[in-house]
Structure formats: C-alpha cells, structure tokens
Amino acid sequence: MKLKDIYSHPPSVITQEDREFYYECGYLAFPGLMDDSWLNALREGLNDIIEMAGDFKESTREVDLEPDHCAEKPRLRRVAYLDDFSPIFWKLCSESILPDIAADLLGPNVRFREIMVNFKWADGGAEVKWHQDIAFYPHTHSGTLQFLLMLNTTRPDQGPLQIIPGSHKSQVFAHYDANGNWTGAISERELSNFPLNQAVSILGPPGSVSVHHSQTIHGSAANSSNENRPAFVITYGAADAIPYTAPAYPSSRYRRLVRGKEPGIAHHEELMVPLPPDWSDGYTSIFEHQQKNEVSLA
Numbered sequence: 001m002k003l004k005d006i007y008s009h010p011p012s013v014i015t016q017e018d019r020e021f022y023y024e025c026g027y028l029a030f031p032g033l034m035d036d037s038w039l040n041a042l043r044e045g046l047n048d049i050i051e052m053a054g055d056f057k058e059s060t061r062e063v064d065l066e067p068d069h070c071a072e073k074p075r076l077r078r079v080a081y082l083d084d085f086s087p088i089f090w091k092l093c094s095e096s097i098l099p100d101i102a103a104d105l106l107g108p109n110v111r112f113r114e115i116m117v118n119f120k121w122a123d124g125g126a127e128v129k130w131h132q133d134i135a136f137y138p139h140t141h142s143g144t145l146q147f148l149l150m151l152n153t154t155r156p157d158q159g160p161l162q163i164i165p166g167s168h169k170s171q172v173f174a175h176y177d178a179n180g181n182w183t184g185a186i187s188e189r190e191l192s193n194f195p196l197n198q199a200v201s202i203l204g205p206p207g208s209v210s211v212h213h214s215q216t217i218h219g220s221a222a223n224s225s226n227e228n229r230p231a232f233v234i235t236y237g238a239a240d241a242i243p244y245t246a247p248a249y250p251s252s253r254y255r256r257l258v259r260g261k262e263p264g265i266a267h268h269e270e271l272m273v274p275l276p277p278d279w280s281d282g283y284t285s286i287f288e289h290q291q292k293n294e295v296s297l298a
Contacts, residue, residue, distance in 0.1 A: 001107035001143065001238055001267060011104040013097055022105055026168035026216035027200070030101075034207035038096065039151060045086040046117060046151070046230065050074050066126065077126055080116040080249040082232075089115055090253065093234055098147050099258045101211060102236040106143050109239035109260030113137070113144065114249045116233050120159055125223035127159060129185035130196075133235070134214035135175045136184070136276055138245060141269035142168075143238035144214040151230045154203050158229040159221040161210060162199040167217035170194075174274035182277050186217065240267040246280040 003023065011019060014028070022028050049063075054074055059065045062085075066075035082089040092098065093115050102110045119125060133146050154160045170193075173186045194217060202210045212218055223229050237243075237255075240263045247254055 001109075001240060001263075006105070006107045009108055013100045014104045019105060022211070022213070025165040027163045027165070027202075027210060027212040027218075028101075028105075029202050029204070030209045031204035032207050033097070033209040034149060036207075038092070039207050041088045042092065042149075042232070043151060045082075045088045049079055049082075049085060049117075050076065053079070066121070075121050076119045078116055078118050080114065081251045082115045082117060083112075083253050084251050089232075092149075092232070093253075094258050098149075098209070098234060099236060101147075102145060103259040105145060105211070106236065106238040107240075107260075109263050110258055111237050111239050111241075111255045112253055112258045113235040113237055113255065114233075114247070114251065115235075116249065118231050118233060120220075120223040120229035120231065122223060122226045122228050125159060125229065127222040128220045130164075130191055130217055130219040131175060131185050132172060132215050132217055133212075134172055134273060137243055137247065138172075138273040138275060139214075139237060139241040139243050141238070141241050141267050142214050142271060143241045143267070145211055145236060146214070147209060147211045147232075147234040147236075148202070149232040149234070150202075150204065150206065150208045151232070152206050152227065154208060154229060155225065156201060156203065157223075157225045158227065159223040160229075161202040161218060161220050161231070163202065163210075163212055164194050164196065164199050164217045167194060168213040168215035170215070170217075172215060172271065172273045175276070176274070185219075191217075238267070239263050240265055242266045244273075245276060246278060248279045 018028055053063050053076055062079060062081045064078040066077050069075040083093055093112050099110055134142060148161055173190050175184050177183050
C-alpha cells in the first residue's frame with residue numbers, strides 16, 4: 001500500500017503526527033507502553049524457556065546459546081519461534097496494541113512474521129552490529145517493521161537499541177564482506193557516511209516499546225551493566241508485501257493475517273535489495289553471523 005493510501009485510513013491508536021514522524025525519522029518510541037499484567041505474564045513465559053534450556057549443551061533451531069552457557073549460569077542469546085512455545089507470546093502478537101500500531105503505520109491489512117527474544121545478559125551480553133532488517137528478509141516493498149518490547153528498565157550501559165534517524169531513506173546495503181561472505185552487518189566504509197554519534201538510544205521503564213522501519217539502520221552495544229536486558233522482537237508486514245526469500249524462523253503462524261483482510265494483490269516498489277543467503281536449511285541468529293566478521297558498532 002502506498003503512503004497516500006495508508007494516510008487515507010485514520011489511525012486508531014497513534015496520531016497522524018506519529019505516523020509522519022515514523023516516515024520522516026524511521027522509528028517511534030513509546031515509554032512504558034505495556035502494563036504490569038502483560039509484563040508479568042511475559043516474564044513467566046520467559047522463565048519457563050530459560051529453565052527448559054538449562055541443560056542444553058549446544059544451540060538448536062529455536063535456542064541460540066552464548067559460548068559459556070551452562071545450567072548454573074544460563075546465557076541464552078536468542079530464542080525464536082516464541083509463538084509456538086507458549087500461548088502468551090502469540091497473544092502478545094495478535095491481541096495486544098502492537099498489531100494495532102502496525103496497522104496504523106502499514107495500512108489496515110497486516111501479517112505477523114515472527115517473534116523472538118534477545119536476552120542481553122548482564123556483564124557482556126552480545127552486541128548487535130549496525131544493520132538493516134530488510135536485508136535479512138527482502139519483500140516486494142519496504143512495508144515491514146519491527147517492534148522491540150523491553151521487559152526491564154533500559155539504561156545507557158545496558159546496550160540499548162540505537163537508531164540512526166532518517167537512515168531508512170538511504171539505500172539498502174549489502175550485508176556481505178569484500179569476499180562475498182554474509183556478515184549480517186553494514187561495513188565500516190559504508191557506515192562512514194552516517195553520523196553514528198547522533199544515533200538515538202531507546203531508553204525507558206519496563207514495558208517500553210519501539211518500532212522501526214525495515215530500512216532503518218540500527219544496532220546495540222554489549223550489555224556492560226550487572227542487570228539483564230531482555231527484549232522481545234516482533235516483526236509484522238503489510239499484507240501486500242510478499243517475501244522473496246525463505247524465512248529464517250518459519251513458525252506455525254508465519255504470515256498469518258492479524259489485522260484487516262486479505263488484499264488479494266502484491267504491491268511492488270522499485271527497490272534494490274541485495275539478497276541474503278538461503279535460510280531454507282536453517283538459521284541460528286544474527287549474533288552468530290556477526291561475530292564471524294570484524295565490522296564494529298563504533
């Protein structure tokens with residue numbers, strides 16, 4: 001759906017000014033959006049997963065572990081397919097305010113793509129280098145977006161999400177090195193064109209939520225604090241945005257319609273997107289791919 005068509009539908013939960021800020025700057029932030037009833041239920045579901053993974057010796061399709069993970073000191077980097085783990089996670093994706101915000105930004109017809117959690121454990125939880133989401137899952141147009149929901153208070157020393165405002169208006173970069181190896185990160189040479197020192201850190205109390213455009217350049221430093229910084233990552237797409245490549249995490253609800261109706265069309269946008277590797281045989285996480293290269297967050 002084109003922007004003028006999106007704007008023809010009055011927003012239901014955000015303002016028109018919010019919409020315009022999103023399309024101008026590439027992100028929105030909602031401090032303390034989710035209340036304690038949501039947060040307590042999500043924490044309970046997450047604790048069940050941590051307990052389950054305690055005896056894991058190596059990463060699986062669903063659970064990505066840090067190298068020093070053990071039952072006594074669990075160090076999970078990411079858990080994907082959350083909507084298949086517990087009903088509370090699918091309820092978040094389908095019944096909360098999040099898909100309503102997505103519909104206000106993408107148009108009334110919205111599909112669910114995936115939900116995962118990045119843990120960012122205390123004392124060194126892994127960084128995420130600068131990247132654009134659309135490079136991982138190109139579609140017929142750029143109408144996909146990603147929410148982050150913070151379970152705990154997020155401070156500057158915890159490796160918060162950082163966003164470069166307006167960077168979604170630039171090109172889609174190849175997340176490969178000079179030898180053609182997938183890195184999952186933008187090179188230092190390409191990043192030199194952006195004011196990284198002006199990146200916005202997304203901070204706030206428990207339940208804070210951010211959402212960013214699929215082309216927005218973003219990343220996060222390692223967690224240097226003594227407190228964990230878990231964040232749920234939920235991705236939606238406009239229903240007329242059709243993926244070109246296999247999904248990294250094809251859960252049982254992948255591409256399910258969560259708002260609106262089937263459009264019956266594919267919207268195509270003139271967009272040059274370098275294709276990622278074929279994820280058909282499985283995918284671990286962005287952390288594993290990025291830690292194999294030398295691109296720095298800076």
